[in-house]
Amino acid sequence: MHSVKSKFIAAAMIVAHFTLSSAWAQTDPAREDSPLGSFITHKITPGENIFKITARRLFGTQIKPAALPAAAIGTYALGCLAGANQLPITGDSWQVMRLSRNRNWGTPQLVRLIEKIAEQAKATAGWNGLLVGDMAQPRGGPMLSGHASHQIGLDADIWWTPMPDHVMSAKERETYVPLEMVKDRTTLSEHWSENRAKLLQEVAQNPDVARIFVHPPIKAAMCKFATGADKTWLAKIRPYFGHTFHFHVRMKCPEGMSACKNQWTPKPEDGTGCGKELAYWFSDAPWRHPKPNPNAPKPKPAPPLTLAGLPAQCRAVIAAP
Numbered sequence: 001m002h003s004v005k006s007k008f009i010a011a012a013m014i015v016a017h018f019t020l021s022s023a024w025a026q027t028d029p030a031r032e033d034s035p036l037g038s039f040i041t042h043k044i045t046p047g048e049n050i051f052k053i054t055a056r057r058l059f060g061t062q063i064k065p066a067a068l069p070a071a072a073i074g075t076y077a078l079g080c081l082a083g084a085n086q087l088p089i090t091g092d093s094w095q096v097m098r099l100s101r102n103r104n105w106g107t108p109q110l111v112r113l114i115e116k117i118a119e120q121a122k123a124t125a126g127w128n129g130l131l132v133g134d135m136a137q138p139r140g141g142p143m144l145s146g147h148a149s150h151q152i153g154l155d156a157d158i159w160w161t162p163m164p165d166h167v168m169s170a171k172e173r174e175t176y177v178p179l180e181m182v183k184d185r186t187t188l189s190e191h192w193s194e195n196r197a198k199l200l201q202e203v204a205q206n207p208d209v210a211r212i213f214v215h216p217p218i219k220a221a222m223c224k225f226a227t228g229a230d231k232t233w234l235a236k237i238r239p240y241f242g243h244t245f246h247f248h249v250r251m252k253c254p255e256g257m258s259a260c261k262n263q264w265t266p267k268p269e270d271g272t273g274c275g276k277e278l279a280y281w282f283s284d285a286p287w288r289h290p291k292p293n294p295n296a297p298k299p300k301p302a303p304p305l306t307l308a309g310l311p312a313q314c315r316a317v318i319a320a321p
């Protein structure tokens with residue numbers, strides 16, 4: 001693992017010598033020092049049995065999308081992506097962060113949603129635009145690092161930090177430190193603001209959005225912020241660990257994508273999740289680690305996930321040019 005990390009750093013340092021566009025033009029996956037160096041470290045060699053390779057490595061080393069009609073296949077946390085579209089790394093009102101991860105891919109619907117949220121960030125929040133974190137890999141699927149979900153091109157992480165007024169270099173996008181919206185698991189930081197709440201409400205009201213994950217104090221702030229008769233959109237805003245500097249937007253399965261499986265619809269008793277559900281997240285319960293029983297037999301680790309454990313259509317996604 002250590003050598004992977006140092007290769008990553010070496011690659012990032014080399015990128016720093018070029019302007020953004022030339023750095024990206026230098027992305028030759030055959031070079032150890034390319035920004036995609038880590039993809040080389042785990043690269044599949046011809047003749048390897050693809051059913052014996054871990055799914056994380058198989059999908060985590062894909063550099064190009066599968067030349068197939070666009071389709072989200074499987075579930076958010078177990079699936080893959082055909083015919084992905086790439087969100088351009090620099091738009092009128094967005095910039096993609098952490099380019100070395102090559103995770104700015106999604107269904108055409110997700111790319112359009114991000115473009116829309118970027119416009120809303122300008123109009124509603126008064127920002128220059130959005131900073132976009134992880135979407136999906138070029139062929140979706142499990143990743144070598146990070147998320148369990150984001151596998152089918154319908155999830156995206158959007159930073160709470162407004163886009164700066166200049167086009168950032170690849171190096172800056174790699175190292176930029178985001179603003180933290182929370183001090184701890186119950187308290188907001190001084191960076192939280194009403195224009196962020198307005199933006200989040202608009203995103204939650206979009207009928208194509210299924211869920212939005214935020215850190216618990218942000219959900220609490222939204223419950224206070226919401227006015228008006230219809231507060232049902234609040235049910236989509238779900239408290240969850242680890243969402244301190246970005247929100248995670250998840251789309252419903254687009255119409256016609258029959259291999260895509262929707263998750264259950266959040267229907268909190270109170271219609272908003274501002275009562276019992278939020279109280280649970282403000283209690284110790286979700287944050288407590290169960291004490292392991294020293295006398296319990298060691299659980300046998302599950303065999304690693306391979307292509308065989310993913311929906312059958314994912315084989316065509318790997319085989320496609």
Ligand SMILES: [Zn+2]
Nearest residue numbers: 147156157248
């Ligand atoms: Zn996420």
